């Protein structure tokens with residue numbers, strides 16, 4: 001597939017992925033594009049005005065899921081959401097760089113594709129700190145707390161699996177973590193600096209992984 005390599009960002013809810021991404025978006029203003037997702041109609045209000053949805057029929061989406069066309073998908077408030085391989089490839093075809101914020105299942109799914117992204121894991125320094133960061137979300141989803149903690153612990157172990165991630169960033173000090181993220185993205189910068197006109201583009205995942213953990 002022609003075009004720049006996508007970038008996968010993964011890590012437990014509350015590890016700081018959005019915070020780091022916001023910094024990137026801010027620092028590379030005009031370089032980042034907008035997100036691409038595939039919710040089912042009737043669509044809810046977009047999570048952010050930056051979100052660029054691609055609408056398909058329920059049948060089409062269900063067929064696509066059966067055919068393995070989606071890196072990940074989920075249902076929220078009766079609507080289906082997903083990130084398709086085609087959406088990532090469409091971004092590559094525009095010579096832009098996709099950053100995918102996906103969960104561990106999504107990481108495993110994308111490994112089965114030929115998208116060949118750079119894999120970056122964002123991890124909290126400790127489970128105690130994660131709980132502090134994530135307290136509001138936890139309050140909203142108290143009943144799923146134990147499952148979420150299990151998923152966080154499993155994710156923390158999984159990210160250490162050899163070959164799974166290219167970089168594992170422990171988000172203790174935000175400035176330091178951001179510097180490491182920029183370092184991990186240096187390949188992207190090199191391409192951009194080389195005048196290849198590779199823009200960075202943030203493709204949101206369903207963005208609701210915390211709901212489903």
Ligand SMILES: Nc1ncnc2c1ncn2[C@@H]1O[C@H](COP(=O)(O)OP(=O)(O)OP(=O)(O)O)[C@@H](O)[C@H]1O
Nearest residue numbers: 012013014015016017018019133171172173174210
């Ligand atoms: N290094 C850090 N030090 C202190 N607070 C942090 C740090 N990184 C992130 N936070 C705070 O932790 C909270 C959760 O961060 P953030 O929303 O970026 O996590 P996330 O990984 O995107 O979670 P989710 O996947 O649930 O969206 C935010 O309030 C953020 O300001």
